[in-house]
Amino acid sequence: MAAFTSARPGEPTPAISDAHKGPTGVLEIPQRFLMGPGPANADPRILAAQSLPLLGHMHPPFLKIMDEVQQGLRYLFQSDTKYTLCASGTGHAGMEMAIANLLEPGEKIVVGNNGIWGTRVCDMADRFGAEVVNLQTAAGTSFSLAELTAALEQHKPAVLFLCQGESSTGVHQSLAGVGEACAKNGTLLLVDTVCSLGGVPMYADAWGVDAIYSGSQKCLSAPPGAAPLMLNDKALQKIKSRKTKVRSYYLDLNLVGDYWGWFGSRSYHHTGMVSMWYAMREALAIVSEEGLEAGWVRHEQAHKALWAGLSEMGLHPFVADPKDRLVTVNTIKVPEGVDWAAVCKNAMDKFSVEIAGGLGPTAGQIWRVGLMGYNAKPANVELVLAAFKDGLTQQGFLKA
Ligand SMILES: Cc1ncc(COP(=O)(O)O)c(C=O)c1O
Numbered sequence: 001m002a003a004f005t006s007a008r009p010g011e012p013t014p015a016i017s018d019a020h021k022g023p024t025g026v027l028e029i030p031q032r033f034l035m036g037p038g039p040a041n042a043d044p045r046i047l048a049a050q051s052l053p054l055l056g057h058m059h060p061p062f063l064k065i066m067d068e069v070q071q072g073l074r075y076l077f078q079s080d081t082k083y084t085l086c087a088s089g090t091g092h093a094g095m096e097m098a099i100a101n102l103l104e105p106g107e108k109i110v111v112g113n114n115g116i117w118g119t120r121v122c123d124m125a126d127r128f129g130a131e132v133v134n135l136q137t138a139a140g141t142s143f144s145l146a147e148l149t150a151a152l153e154q155h156k157p158a159v160l161f162l163c164q165g166e167s168s169t170g171v172h173q174s175l176a177g178v179g180e181a182c183a184k185n186g187t188l189l190l191v192d193t194v195c196s197l198g199g200v201p202m203y204a205d206a207w208g209v210d211a212i213y214s215g216s217q218k219c220l221s222a223p224p225g226a227a228p229l230m231l232n233d234k235a236l237q238k239i240k241s242r243k244t245k246v247r248s249y250y251l252d253l254n255l256v257g258d259y260w261g262w263f264g265s266r267s268y269h270h271t272g273m274v275s276m277w278y279a280m281r282e283a284l285a286i287v288s289e290e291g292l293e294a295g296w297v298r299h300e301q302a303h304k305a306l307w308a309g310l311s312e313m314g315l316h317p318f319v320a321d322p323k324d325r326l327v328t329v330n331t332i333k334v335p336e337g338v339d340w341a342a343v344c345k346n347a348m349d350k351f352s353v354e355i356a357g358g359l360g361p362t363a364g365q366i367w368r369v370g371l372m373g374y375n376a377k378p379a380n381v382e383l384v385l386a387a388f389k390d391g392l393t394q395q396g397f398l399k400a
Contacts, residue, residue, distance in 0.1 A: 032348075040218055046222050050279045052275075069284060086216075086280055088273045091214065094215065103130040108156070110155050110157040114143070114166055140319050169331060171325075172196070211235045220284075221372075221375075240254075313397075355388075
């Protein structure tokens, strides 16, 4: 090979170092069953869509795919709003986008906090200069409408945050009536649906939810990297009438929304995540083809089948009230004397099944089993049950 002589004509060139030479050879990945709180296994049809040839991020055929994504999201959110898009990033990008745009410094947010996502929203809102009211309830429980209404009347916040599916505790927060209570108090209702969208009912317009963010890698069966987001007219008006600039350029919905065609024309803001938006287009096509209701029923049936098997083994749910149990992320109490980590390790080593431990307030107390999207099916439930049976037998909890 001819020697490389100079970085630019006439400039001296240092010797190339191989000290940190990168990997070589074709990447290989073992097959795993991702039955923790996410990511879930991606649908092969979605992975295939991601390997299609790239289009330019402003090419008309690509803009058409973005339009299809926006339309699919309207169905998923059950909203007629014009304002849907995907943030370029994981669920946290959606979370940060919502907080950065909906709140101005000094404005109040009441955070319904019953797990780590509420805690993170408190942190984020604080970083953006908001006044945070941290409304807490015990891990494993949800907020009643009466509790939320009292907090709204007392604080009259600009925003109320709730997490529909709290994946650290396995709680499903009811949203019925909350939108109405928010509207009466001049508050916008912001909901995290990262672990729930597509797996449990969402009726954004009927429930008066003003803003929602989510994630691609859970009930939508896509890889991580897209954060679906919606605003209704009221939430968009709030952003349009801000007195201060949104403090993040990358996440400013005035700019990102423009790229997604919210305001008529479209202009470049950042390079759209071309392959990731193909994945989202395909994920949303799968949701539309199955039908929302059929998808919700499938998730519920998987949850019931899981618990039928776990109960037979003598295991108990962490969430006491059956109404509060999230079907997509199931939380299971670790019995006295059982080494939870050994059960997870055995599941991975012997069954290639991921079962997760607790997180934040539930660390060391529970296992978490995700039944989301492509994974919410009988064969996966059986595999998880087999892994538990084997692990619990090794631990002496079940008789051999
Ligand atoms: C309920 C909930 N919100 C937000 C997130 C953050 O999403 P991500 O990890 O995709 O950034 C997660 C991730 O597990 C989640 O479960």
